[in-house]
Amino acid sequence: MRVAMTGNEAVAYAMKQINPEVVAAYPITPQTGIMQKYAEYVANGQVDTEFLTMDSEHSAMSATIGASASGIRAMTATSSNGLAYMWEVVYIAASYRLPIVMPVVNRALSGPINIHCDHSDTMGCRDSGWIQLFSENTQEAYDNAIQALRIAEHPDVLLPAMITYDGFIISHALETLNTYEDDKVKKFIGSYNPKYPLINPDKPVTYGPLDFFDYYFEHKRQQAEGMINAKKVILEVGKAFEKEFGRSYGLFEEYRMADAELAIIVLGSTAGTAKVVVDMVREKGYKVGLIKIRSFRPFPEEELAEALKRIKVLAVMDRSLGFNGVGGPLFNDVRAALFGRNPDIKVVNYVYGLGGREITPNDIWNICNNIRDINLTGKIEKTVSYVGVRE
Amino acid sequence: MSNKTWKEIPIGGLIIEPGNSVNYKTGGWRVFKPIHDPTKCTNCLICWIYCPDSSIIVKNGKIEKFDYDHCKGCGICAKECPTKIKAITMVKEE
Ligand code: SF4
Numbered sequence A: 001m002r003v004a005m006t007g008n009e010a011v012a013y014a015m016k017q018i019n020p021e022v023v024a025a026y027p028i029t030p031q032t033g034i035m036q037k038y039a040e041y042v043a044n045g046q047v048d049t050e051f052l053t054m055d056s057e058h059s060a061m062s063a064t065i066g067a068s069a070s071g072i073r074a075m076t077a078t079s080s081n082g083l084a085y086m087w088e089v090v091y092i093a094a095s096y097r098l099p100i101v102m103p104v105v106n107r108a109l110s111g112p113i114n115i116h117c118d119h120s121d122t123m124g125c126r127d128s129g130w131i132q133l134f135s136e137n138t139q140e141a142y143d144n145a146i147q148a149l150r151i152a153e154h155p156d157v158l159l160p161a162m163i164t165y166d167g168f169i170i171s172h173a174l175e176t177l178n179t180y181e182d183d184k185v186k187k188f189i190g191s192y193n194p195k196y197p198l199i200n201p202d203k204p205v206t207y208g209p210l211d212f213f214d215y216y217f218e219h220k221r222q223q224a225e226g227m228i229n230a231k232k233v234i235l236e237v238g239k240a241f242e243k244e245f246g247r248s249y250g251l252f253e254e255y256r257m258a259d260a261e262l263a264i265i266v267l268g269s270t271a272g273t274a275k276v277v278v279d280m281v282r283e284k285g286y287k288v289g290l291i292k293i294r295s296f297r298p299f300p301e302e303e304l305a306e307a308l309k310r311i312k313v314l315a316v317m318d319r320s321l322g323f324n325g326v327g328g329p330l331f332n333d334v335r336a337a338l339f340g341r342n343p344d345i346k347v348v349n350y351v352y353g354l355g356g357r358e359i360t361p362n363d364i365w366n367i368c369n370n371i372r373d374i375n376l377t378g379k380i381e382k383t384v385s386y387v388g389v390r391e
Numbered sequence B: 001m002s003n004k005t006w007k008e009i010p011i012g013g014l015i016i017e018p019g020n021s022v023n024y025k026t027g028g029w030r031v032f033k034p035i036h037d038p039t040k041c042t043n044c045l046i047c048w049i050y051c052p053d054s055s056i057i058v059k060n061g062k063i064e065k066f067d068y069d070h071c072k073g074c075g076i077c078a079k080e081c082p083t084k085i086k087a088i089t090m091v092k093e094e
């Protein structure tokens, strides 16, 4: 059905269709809209969910973990410092191998305190063992919420998954999207059949025992395997989704890449703006293409290197800073992916949009000019540039 | 207990067999070893109640022996044995 919804409403709607047995939540802007809408579904009796209003995000994630370990579907959602406050248990959800799906509405981390979009929150826990799927718009946020469940619960994966979308830009803006019928979504996600539910008196299990030097490493190795397997499962689920609902999803989206010599890599809603700019500069004769990463964790290293093999200059756009003295987190991962694979490519980093700072088509046009100049002169003046900051 | 590979164990650090902590020999952690003197012992079983590792074996209401495979040598039994009796002494492991 073609409907108009905000990103938060669309994700709450996906959750309603998933109808998890437990949702535990604590409010934080800009996520609050999801749980506000979901509480309405609960109050109206439109879902069967036990809705737990918790006293913090740490408790919300803890309750979600407990519920999920018991052998049911459990969800929560958060943003920014709420995610930071969950940190300890975010890792535990992944190490217990609980397929929790959590929408995270990207918002800048404090301090200084800020409620607007950047990716510092989810980037902060990029290696916590959670799958991370980024969404460009409301449609993708809705579709990712549905797919994430099936990816996370796949027996070869069994890892929690964050689906992320940009705070306010997507979470609060009204957009049209296609929603699918309840029974079709239900059929697509199937039922959750955990192997070792905590609540099963016939087969008692212990979650969270002490794990020393003799087995901890083996458990971490298993976790690594789950993340490696997730790549194949994301592709499989994407194909099944396309078959059922008509929209195709992979690890990343390629836009006008077939004959491109220059390219931009981007995450989230900025991809929408960047595609418009790519079209504009194409008319001027620049051979620019775009890659929008959907699966940031697992990171599609080989696939990206393959997709970029004809590219001479690459601009990596980071909506967060890695305080490593080098560049943004996406930049570092992309460079690592290209190392030893694409020896001739030049890669530069553009950090932009921190704390909700606007990114305009003009900014992206300038980036296209920069990478064109690098291609013409062969010289990189600045490896890392800060777009839109007052110098 | 032989150590298994990452492919052979349940994921997530789960223990899927109830009561299997008995397979984990914690006796090796011990620095001091409890020694029981049956001539002093009144078999009040206070030590048995307090032992956190269920390592005091009782037979027919009497202290029989220590389970040295699991006793961690914490000394709680020696401490809790009534002052006037003190039937357990902690001796340094050789
Ligand atoms: S030393 Fe500690 S573990 Fe050993 S028997 Fe005494 S109370 Fe139990």
Ligand code: SF4
Pocket (backbone or CB within 6 Å): B036, B040, B041, B042, B043, B044, B045, B046, B047, B048, B063, B080, B081, B082, B085, B086, B087, B088
């Ligand atoms: S506490 Fe002392 S007296 Fe009582 S049973 Fe134990 S060893 Fe014997």
